Amino acid sequence: SLTYGTEAVIPAEIGMPTYRTAAIDVVNNDDELRLNLDLLEERRELAAVSEAKSKSKMMKYYNARVRGVAFKPGDFVYRINDASHAVAEALGNGAYKLRSTEGTALPKTWNVTNLKRCYL
Template sequence: MEEIPHVLWAHRTMIKSSNGDTPFSLNYGTKAVIPAEIGMPTLRTAEVDMVQNNKALGINLDLLEEKREQAAIREAKSKTKMEKYYKSKVRSTSFKLGDLVYHKNDASHVEEGGKLSPKWEGPYEITEALGNGAYKLRDRDGKQLPRTWNIRNLKKCYVHEM
């Protein structure tokens, strides 16, 4: 319990990589003085002119909104960069109406055959594309499957018909 204030202080004064600023400076418009600097004289605390310091704090408060906007822009840029990285790893696939696909046995939970059971069931035919990777399927007998299937649980079936 005694460490919680120190941990919170460290969290509030640590620079966040997403926006390049500390939560403390975005709240109060100035850098925080760490408790160790208060107890012992450092150049930062010893050479303080209180009149100039108060003027500088006032100016910092006036510019605070602009600083927050710049941090929001940097954070949005960081999120865009992460999203671009994530999407570069995602395999983009889509199916057309009439395509034959298999669906994962794990996703349907129909059979619990252990580790030697088939991993994929099918083939099924795509009857409807609902958007965002959701599809309606029907089996080879023409019976509609009762739910939608996500593209993560489907894979293309290549049937060679003679």
């Protein structure tokens, strides 16, 4: 089946007439192709609705199993590929200011995705 549901005709059928190629009514075939093109927009809308429903179902499944991570000031955390640090301040939306274990404040703000809890 080709684009818009049309059937392919192989070269052997072109040279030697078969029932499928001989029984085609060209005028009726053109009308049917136009009708298929008119219905194409409806099929696209149905596909978009189906896609939105599928995405919603996947999002619901993911959100039911995801665990939120929140740190409080004073908690020890690991930065990715670095030593442990303490949380100095929770800024909200997963953003944290850190300080080293010696007490010096780190200049950048860190997101929760770059931090792991350190159990000391």
